[in-house]
Amino acid sequence: MRQATVCIDTHALQYNLNRVKQLAPNSKVVSMVKANAYGHGVSDCLAALSQSDAFGVACLEEALEIRELGFKQPITLIEGVFSEDEMQIAIDQHIEVIVHHHQQLQWLLQVKDAYIARNLKVWVKLNSGMNRLGFKIDVIKSIIHQLKNEGFTCVLAMHFANADVDHPLNEQQISQFLEVKQDCAPILASCCNSAAIYKYPELHFDYVRPGIMLYGATPFADRDVHALDLKPVMTFSAEIIALNAIQSGEAVGYGSTFVAQRPMQLAIVSIGYGDGYPRAFIRENTVSLDGQLTPVIGRVAMDMIAIDVTNLNTKIGDLVELWGKHRLVDDVAEANGTIGYELLCRLSQRPKRLKM
Ligand SMILES: Cc1ncc(COP(=O)(O)O)c(C=O)c1O
Known part of the structure; x- marks a missing residue:
């Protein structure tokens, strides 16, 4: 599933x-x-x-x-x-x-x-x-x-x-x-x-x-939740569903907006704007893999994104944190030119909901 x-x-x-x-x-x-x-x-x-x-x-x-x-x-x-x-x-x-x-x-x-x-x-x-x-x-x-x-x-x-x-x-x-x-x-x-x-x-x-x-998100542009002593409540995550090795000069995703400058290992993650993950980033965005931040590559599609896993030890089925305790929603929002409030509120019905 x-x-x-x-x-x-x-x-x-x-x-x-x-x-x-x-x-x-x-x-x-x-x-x-x-x-x-x-x-x-x-x-x-x-x-x-x-x-x-x-x-x-x-x-x-x-x-x-x-x-x-x-x-x-x-x-x-x-x-x-x-x-x-x-x-x-x-x-x-x-x-x-x-x-x-x-x-x-x-x-x-x-x-x-x-x-x-x-x-x-x-x-x-x-x-x-x-x-x-x-x-x-x-x-x-x-x-x-x-x-x-x-x-x-x-x-x-x-x-x-x-x-x-x-x-x-x-x-x-x-x-x-x-x-x-x-x-x-x-x-x-x-x-x-x-x-x-x-x-x-x-x-x-x-x-x-x-x-x-x-x-557990911040109302301030210059103070994050750690400085405010708050804990992120939502973890938004998805799974790696494919791994792809590409060569220098190869493009990734819709519009071929990203062209590799070196050989890279990509992971394809089953998340997209159909889930409420934003598409229109104004600067580099990252996700967290076991606490390690790594960039999203190319455009966000409806159901998938590509991330750079060159030199990371990953396999199909690994979970990627889109936002949560390691990659703060406020930082994703900032890279997207918006605020955490908006990203949290505009998730779609598609992601599965769990609570702990
Ligand atoms: C009247 C009113 N009070 C309080 C709040 C809570 O604001 P915040 O989420 O910034 O704490 C809101 C949110 O928009 C509001 O409209």
Whole structure:
């Protein structure tokens, strides 16, 4: 059977969750499990994340999947509901919503008594300069005062556009957040994603919202997971299915983009973009064979890649790590001109899923 495998290390997941708790000991942890737990498979991850105080997802369907799997923790819909009828389902399933526009506010006020009766908090999103979702600073204060007067418990929420770098917008976002927090005090507050958990310990407040760090990938361009003391959760691997000796001047793969400058030994590995392995590399990419990194040769095809195994002791059936503990997904992403988040999320259905 074809051995293209996504293996989830649930111990690493627990380790990373504990790292969040070490870094933010006084905050509740909303583990972000949207997009199928960043591609890791929500059903394989939730048990290992069950010590989270809550889960964060992007839509009602993702929240209902968590309920169907039997997990009872609070859930926050970080984009809120998409229609009026979703509000009642959210209440019935004990799911908290964000409100980020006036229509959602109206939908919420229509079901006010039921929402409050179930002890659900409402998350109110500040648009402090990212300009995606949320109310601007000139309107959010009165909205929060109104919600509090109606009897709602509110969480002031904000998302950084540049928490992974030093950027002038960070200061603006922080100062707007603190201004609203003070104006609306007492109020629960949440603004830290993974990068901000590391960068701004003074802003952890009531809830932190880690995503990528739970999965053992880095939110930073200049600090890898080892520096952050995180463990990669996913190992993406495949098998060598053929060995090929080529001579100097021979080409490899579609487009014959690679031409050997010397005699080489190639291994053909059963992985390709049909599995979610990226094709459009902007610089040399490598895989790991028993911890030793070796280059991918020529173009990535739908089902296969070639790798250089000259001088390596390999045989058909050997497993190759595409990303995992030796070849970090963040480094593959960097060679591909993207971020680890994207590679993790866009795996296809084809690789076999395992967990340990
Ligand atoms: C509102 C919100 N909070 C937290 C996160 C988690 O971010 P990260 O994966 O960078 O920790 C996300 C992810 O995009 C988000 O949209």
